[in-house]
Amino acid sequence: MKSMAEAKIAFQGEMGAYSELAAREFFACEAKLCPTTTFEGVFSSVKNDESTHGIVPIENSLTGSIHENYDLLLEYELPITGEIKLRIVHNLIANPGVRMDRIRRIYSHPQALSQCKEFLKKMGQVELITVYDTAAAVRMIRDGQMRDGAAVASAQAAFDYGLAILRAGIEDNQRNLTRFLIISKQETTPASDPKTSIVFSTSNVPGALHKSLGVFATRYINLLKIESRPIYGRPWEYLFYLDFEGDTREERCREALDELTKVATFMKVLGCYEKGKEVDGRVYER
């Protein structure tokens, strides 16, 4: 989408991970990709200028939010500058020549396994083993030369490691999309279809949340998502992460945020960016 020969994009996982696929769709192919093992690694890489951008999954349409990344957005204070929605196609991947009925162990990220629950149930007696990344699971199958193990991962990961796809599209529901956010110190302004992400907290009195949402309702600003997260060390108190349609430069949005600042006990804009397009991942011959 964006051509940036100088860009270095940090992502969690190994080459062939869904985060890498999403990065390749969002940025032009010439962008350099930097794998990290943890989500926090993505944030610290951008913070320390080892990368110009980071990409992290924030929500899957079937299994819900990735809360760690909500927490990290606030902790690292790195602005959200973009979004992309990747259609997730999971595949059962094994060493060439391995037959389906020989599979006894299946390796993948817990989220990927949970998105293929129905398919895996039908496999009968197989052990599910969780790995920190889907592409890493494929690598383990290859490195171990396993004849009774398989991985759940992308077609790209199968291609990269020269493994066979035993069954394609094994996710329980085809409307399986993961929404990724781009973080960067280089803030942008959305050219079209703007969206804003904020985080706020309210006092614990009846009607406080209602009043906070009222600043948007009275201005016909459409809310896209609300997510609550605990406030660390203050049991049963919450931060609310809110996405709404609109640009912080628009008058009605500026007014709404000004009013929210008065109503809420805390408020921070996390980013204003172009709403993400829905894309299918492609397989690249490296």
Add this chain to the structure above:
Amino acid sequence: MKSMAEAKIAFQGEMGAYSELAAREFFACEAKLCPTTTFEGVFSSVKNDESTHGIVPIENSLTGSIHENYDLLLEYELPITGEIKLRIVHNLIANPGVRMDRIRRIYSHPQALSQCKEFLKKMGQVELITVYDTAAAVRMIRDGQMRDGAAVASAQAAFDYGLAILRAGIEDNQRNLTRFLIISKQETTPASDPKTSIVFSTSNVPGALHKSLGVFATRYINLLKIESRPIYGRPWEYLFYLDFEGDTREERCREALDELTKVATFMKVLGCYEKGKEVDGRVYER
């Protein structure tokens, strides 16, 4: 809290798991406890009358909601009949005689490991291995007679397996509480301090959530928690799980719920029960 000689309580994990500790505090000790390996196992045990009650964690004050159990509450349609908040004290547990500086691998449930992040960082080069249950991690250390492994779990689990506590209270923050819900076909009515849990969805128009919360705000009904979960197969549409102070038999609550039924596209009461007390877990000599 409740004396029920005939009660059979299903919980996830093994004896010594925090769920078991919470069940022992909520019910009298004579209640029979039935361990299951999954949260879904707790729900199906109650549904199939193999247990009279189930207990599941719904939220931790540091790490947030256990979303799987939100989904299961709706899927199984088993009413919530009670609540308890257990103070979680994590301990580093090893075989007797094993010294702290010999520990190279630490086993526990991912949530427990993440609640001890700071302590574990200070341990230096140790491998963290996730297990489905904290008490099961202790059993593995004992069964494997490990001399370089330790578990993060309750004092009860250490006592049950005859293992030593190398360090007590290793959680990053002392305000570490887990809120558990009791589910049962035997609905009760709260004697005092009532609380109601509901789930609803709204149409995707500006102000829809604001209007839904308005039915509570106009009646001064205090909201305790809101949690959003994806609607399966409908990307970026959500169910809202809401807890509020009040009893469904009170007129203002009945009116609010009647009005919400008209405003929302879907609404269901998940339970009306007594607000949970905050308790410390005790160690029982079995």
